[in-house]
Structure formats: C-alpha cells, structure tokens
C-alpha cells in the first residue's frame with residue numbers, strides 16, 4: 001500500500017468482519033468497522049462529503065468557519081478536516097456526551113459549546129436550534145448534517161458500494177441506527193438500485209420514536225444514555241417509508257451488548273453499536289431461513305470506556 005498524501009485520504013474503505021461468537025439463529029452476521037476511520041467513526045465520511053460540497057459551490061471559503069450541532073462524532077470528523085485544511089470550527093454539543101470526545105475535538109482546535117441534552121426542538125437551548133442561531137448571527141457555514149444531501153450522497157456512493165463488494169453482492173438485510181439519517185437514506189438509495197429486496201432495518205434506543213413509528217406502535221419519548229443515534233422525528237435526510245422494520249433497544253441491553261462484543265469478538269465499540277448490534281441479533285434470531293445480514297460498528301469505544309464500564313451515568 002503506497003503512502004496516503006494526508007490522513008483524509010484514509011477515510012472510508014473500512015474493513016468488514018463476520019461475527020461468529022454470538023447466536024445469530026440461521027443467519028450470518030457481518031459488521032462493517034467504521035471505527036477504523038481516522039477520527040474513529042462513520043462520520044468522517046459525512047464530514048468530508050459536506051466540506052467538499054461546500055468548497056465546490058463556494059459556501060465555504062479558505063479560512064472560513066464551520067458550525068455544527070453534533071453528538072461528537074460529526075464534530076470530530078469536521079475538526080479533523082478543518083485542522084488539516086485551515087478552517088475554524090464551532091461545535092454545539094448536548095451535555096450528556098462523553099467528555100473524551102469533547103477533549104478530542106478541542107485537541108484538534110475546535111471551539112465547543114455545551115448545551116442541554118434534556119430539551120427538544122423548539123427550545124432555545126436545543127443543540128440543533130442553537131447551531132442554526134449562531135450560524136445566522138455569525139455567518140459561519142452550518143454543515144447541518146440532518147438536512148445536507150452531501151451526507152446522504154456519500155453513503156450512496158461509498159458506504160453502500162463498499163458493502164456490496166465486501167459481501168460478494170449477496171446481502172439480505174442491513175441493520176443501522178439513525179442519527180442524521182444519512183447512512184440509512186444513502187444505503188436505501190444504493191440498494192434500491194442494485195438489490196431492492198435487501199431489507200433496511202432500523203435499531204433505535206428506547207426513548208427515541210422512529211423505530212416505533214416504523215412498526216406503527218405508540219411510544220413515549222424519554223432520555224437515554226446511548227449517544228449519536230435516536231430521534232423523535234425523522235431528520236430531513238430520511239424518508240421513514242424506506243425502512244422495513246424497527247427494533248427498540250433499552251440502554252441496559254445496548255450497554256450489555258457492546259460489552260459482549262468486546263468480550264466475545266474483541267471489538268471495542270461505542271454505545272450506539274450496542275443498540276444496532278442488539279437489533280441485528282434479534283432480527284437474525286427471528287429469521288426462519290439463512291440470511292446474510294450487515295450491521296455497523298459506527299465508532300470506536302475508547303472514548304466511552306468510563307461510561308461503558310465505570311459508574312459514569
């Protein structure tokens with residue numbers, strides 16, 4: 001392998017591994033290791049795609065300022081790219097998120113504004129509304145991953161095709177979480193073209209509402225400890241009609257599943273991977289025919305160690 005010209009050229013092309021130590025019923029379950037991206041998560045793809053698009057159409061000028069509302073991983077991706085390309089970054093982060101992610105962003109040079117995690121859309125301290133307001137006041141470029149088509153496009157044109165090749169073009173289902181909706185929507189567009197019978201399965205933290213909506217069930221929103229996924233309303237990027245089935249996973253099951261992933265398979269992942277893996281395992285065990293199923297390690301677990309293993313609430 002020849003040397004990359006910068007670390008940004010190492011975004012994407014992540015490995016895939018079969019999980020062989022869990023009970024997967026009649027199915028084979030594979031995990032795409034997005035934690036292998038340079039800043040540690042699938043969001044490096046999103047960050048790079050949104051910045052590339054904004055540079056191309058002039059929304060982002062040399063030396064400009066980027067602002068984003070983020071659970072941390074998009075912020076890390078943006079901070080990484082900004083550090084290398086000379087942009088300034090402001091991140092608005094809800095206060096339930098892992099301090100280590102924030103330290104990592106600050107280490108890359110980002111200015112982090114902490115806001116409340118316990119308020120919803122419409123409240124002035126809701127992280128997305130706050131980022132919008134600061135962008136309007138300062139003229140900073142708001143990447144807005146929730147509504148930015150470049151976020152969907154990168155998964156349609158990179159994540160989807162990579163999975164397709166790695167799985168020898170045989171995939172019965174993909175199990176995924178929804179943060180901004182970019183991954184699920186982009187994969188939906190890709191699989192609609194190459195393999196429309198591939199099912200799209202959503203795994204949601206209990207307390208979020210999207211999986212319940214997909215299944216036509218009633219649910220009450222409440223706070224949860226899993227980071228990065230779980231919304232009350234579908235983001236602008238996502239049409240929920242593309243989703244075939246939803247699973248609702250409580251914090252306890254998400255955390256115990258991510259601990260089992262490390263213990264059984266040696267994969268140190270973050271809390272949202274526990275949620276999607278738990279949903280993927282339920283899907284696999286419910287099947288009556290053998291299926292090939294793909295799920296995601298969406299980020300590395302290093303920054304969550306105190307949260308996953310310690311007393312940190």
Ligand SMILES: Cc1ncc(COP(=O)(O)O)c(C=O)c1O
Pocket residue numbers: 042073176177178179180181182183184227228229272273276296297298299
């Ligand atoms: C497990 C998992 N799947 C998928 C995603 C995709 O997020 P998005 O909807 O923002 O593309 C995430 C984000 O953290 C995740 O943790």
